[in-house]
Amino acid sequence: MTTPSQEIRVRFAPSPTGYLHVGGARTALFNWLFARHTGGTLILRIEDTDFERSSEAMVEGILEGMRWLGLDWNEGPFYQSRRLDLYTATAAKLLAGGHAYRCFCTREELEQRRAAATAAGGTPMYDGRCRRLTPHQVQERQAASQPFALRFAVPVGGATSFDDAVFGNVSFANEELEDFVLLRSDGIPTYHLSVVADDIDMRLTHIIRGADHISNTPKQVLQYLALGAPLPVFAHVPLILGPDKTRLSKRHGATSVISYKELGIVPEAFRNFLALLGWTPRDSAWASSTKDAAGKEREIFGSEELISLFSLDGISKSNAVFDNDKLAWFNTEYIRAYPAGKLLPLIEEEWSRINFVPQQSREALLSLIDLLKPRARSLRDFSGAFLAYFRDDFEFDAAAVGKFFKDDELRTLLVELGLRYQGESEWTEASTEQLLRSFAEQKQVKAGLLINGARVALTGQGVAPSLFAVMVALGKERVVRRLSAAAAIPLAAAAAVEG
RNA sequence: GGCGCUAUGGUGCAGCGGUUAGCACGCGGCCCUUUCAAGGCUGAAACAUGGGUUCAAUUCCCAUUAGCGCUACCA
Numbered sequence: 001m002t003t004p005s006q007e008i009r010v011r012f013a014p015s016p017t018g019y020l021h022v023g024g025a026r027t028a029l030f031n032w033l034f035a036r037h038t039g040g041t042l043i044l045r046i047e048d049t050d051f052e053r054s055s056e057a058m059v060e061g062i063l064e065g066m067r068w069l070g071l072d073w074n075e076g077p078f079y080q081s082r083r084l085d086l087y088t089a090t091a092a093k094l095l096a097g098g099h100a101y102r103c104f105c106t107r108e109e110l111e112q113r114r115a116a117a118t119a120a121g122g123t124p125m126y127d128g129r130c131r132r133l134t135p136h137q138v139q140e141r142q143a144a145s146q147p148f149a150l151r152f153a154v155p156v157g158g159a160t161s162f163d164d165a166v167f168g169n170v171s172f173a174n175e176e177l178e179d180f181v182l183l184r185s186d187g188i189p190t191y192h193l194s195v196v197a198d199d200i201d202m203r204l205t206h207i208i209r210g211a212d213h214i215s216n217t218p219k220q221v222l223q224y225l226a227l228g229a230p231l232p233v234f235a236h237v238p239l240i241l242g243p244d245k246t247r248l249s250k251r252h253g254a255t256s257v258i259s260y261k262e263l264g265i266v267p268e269a270f271r272n273f274l275a276l277l278g279w280t281p282r283d284s285a286w287a288s289s290t291k292d293a294a295g296k297e298r299e300i301f302g303s304e305e306l307i308s309l310f311s312l313d314g315i316s317k318s319n320a321v322f323d324n325d326k327l328a329w330f331n332t333e334y335i336r337a338y339p340a341g342k343l344l345p346l347i348e349e350e351w352s353r354i355n356f357v358p359q360q361s362r363e364a365l366l367s368l369i370d371l372l373k374p375r376a377r378s379l380r381d382f383s384g385a386f387l388a389y390f391r392d393d394f395e396f397d398a399a400a401v402g403k404f405f406k407d408d409e410l411r412t413l414l415v416e417l418g419l420r421y422q423g424e425s426e427w428t429e430a431s432t433e434q435l436l437r438s439f440a441e442q443k444q445v446k447a448g449l450l451i452n453g454a455r456v457a458l459t460g461q462g463v464a465p466s467l468f469a470v471m472v473a474l475g476k477e478r479v480v481r482r483l484s485a486a487a488a489i490p491l492a493a494a495a496a497v498e499g
Numbered sequence: 500g501g502c503g504c505u506a507u508g509g510u511g512c513a514g515c516g517g518u519u520a521g522c523a524c525g526c527g528g529c530c531c532u533u534u535c536a537a538g539g540c541u542g543a544a545a546c547a548u549g550g551g552u553u554c555a556a557u558u559c560c561c562a563u564u565a566g567c568g569c570u571a572c573c574a
Binding site for chain 2: 013014015017047048049050052053054103105106107110111114118121122123124125149150151167170171172173176177178180181182183184185186188190191192194195210211212213214215216218236238239241243245246247273276277278279280291296297298299316317318319320321322323325326327328329330332336374375376377400403404446447448449450451452454455456461462463464465466467468
């Protein structure tokens with residue numbers, strides 16, 4: 001990491017018209033990684049100039065999403081709705097410099113002309129008629145207090161281009177750009193004006209944002225030029241698509257970041273997954289650190305690694321499909337790798353969601369978590385399938401009962417096994433296993449039958465850690481109690497499966 | 500429709516003129532085994548199409564096709 005001659009300043013500028021969605025989250029993440037990598041500054045700016053659609057609740061939702069992902073910022077949040085003076089001043093500058101003009105066309109007129117142009121097979125673009133108004137005509141209309149919007153006067157002819165850190169040189173013919181609106185007739189700035197005014201005012205050096213803004217960029221470049229401001233580096237990041245390769249939307253399921261929290265995803269896993277959607281570490285300088293012991297490429301990167309590895313030139317140009325399976329894999333990897341102490345607070349959040357307070361000591365909880373985490377797919381398992389380890393009130397999984405518990409004789413045997421365990425004084429994995437195996441031999445049944453049955457009776461699940469480890473974790477008292485109650489395990493569950 | 504961008508297995512990426520086209524997720528098989536994971540071994544699976552440039556194209560150029568984006572007094 002070299003010391004930049006100029007401080008790096010980037011921003012995440014969401015519009016609070018919805019919750020933080022995965023695309024926005026990745027943009028935020030890339031900005032954050034870039035800022036942290038370069039020792040720069042990350043600014044949070046709320047683009048709420050669309051008063052109709054913006055709300056404070058949405059701002060809170062966005063902040064909550066960022067906090068969950070562990071993305072912090074250095075300045076802000078700034079609200080554009082409170083910086084209106086800057087925009088009108090900037091607009092005045094543009095007007096004074098001859099780069100903008102008043103447009104008296106009404107919304108209705110505009111719509112009509114657009115419809116007509118489309119019907120005629122043409123391109124619906126503002127025809128610039130108010131740009132040709134004489135000073136006298138403008139004066140007249142103003143005197144008549146006709147409402148007007150302020151439009152940018154796009155240069156005639158030529159092209160506007162910029163060097164994108166991801167896409168390279170991108171160029172647009174000026175004749176393709178229409179005289180876009182800077183200030184609406186109510187005096188509220190449009191996005192085109194407020195971004196540029198803010199990006200200049202906040203001295204941003206890099207603009208990292210979604211590729212859906214590429215087409216807007218020339219309009220912004222033109223304003224920088226007109227204002228005599230230095231151009232920042234633009235870096236457009238490809239979009240995230242759903243499995244059907246269309247833009248990610250509610251239709252594809254969870255799109256808000258916070259819904260992944262509710263799904264039991266570990267934030268760091270989500271971050272790792274997101275970082276690798278559209279970005280990969282550039283090999284060369286970090287070759288050793290991106291390979292595992294066997295020399296294969298790794299994909300699990302902690303926050304610090306991600307920060308040190310991040311660079312703009314590792315961003316790919318094509319859109320990426322959000323893959324839930326891969327996210328699930330990252331999640332299990334993180335859950336397995338986390339020490340129990342780090343997992344506990346996350347699990348406690350899960351429990352509080354279902355109003356459950358465990359009675360065990362912290363030590364007991366930690367060892368239970370260590371026992372269970374290799375099999376966890378989600379934090380939700382701890383508030384669902386794994387509940388039998390933490391309390392006596394739990395459900396029997398119908399499929400498990402159906403598969404391992406059909407036999408009536410098995411119930412009798414398990415009850416008897418419970419009685420045997422009751423008489424045991426030693427309680428270790430070895431002793432419990434030995435007792436079960438000799439009991440099986442004595443009864444002339446396969447040990448596996450009892451093991452499978454006992455697993456269901458003890459945990460309610462067909463899937464569990466090693467049975468004898470479970471017995472030790474549960475403790476003798478619980479094991480005896482649950483085995484003794486084996487006869488009462490609901491048959492309905494089994495019937496439901498068979499039916 | 501116009502303009503822009505993109506195009507390697509099902510998915511995410513690597514490759515940056517000459518490779519048996521690599522890795523990860525997912526999928527199949529085998530081993531391990533008390534269940535299920537994990538783990539070990541292993542298998543199937545890709546350079547969109549057509550032209551160029553070049554001794555040589557997945558790689559460079561151009562078309563075509565497809566996908567996505569923009570096309571508002573939304574952001």
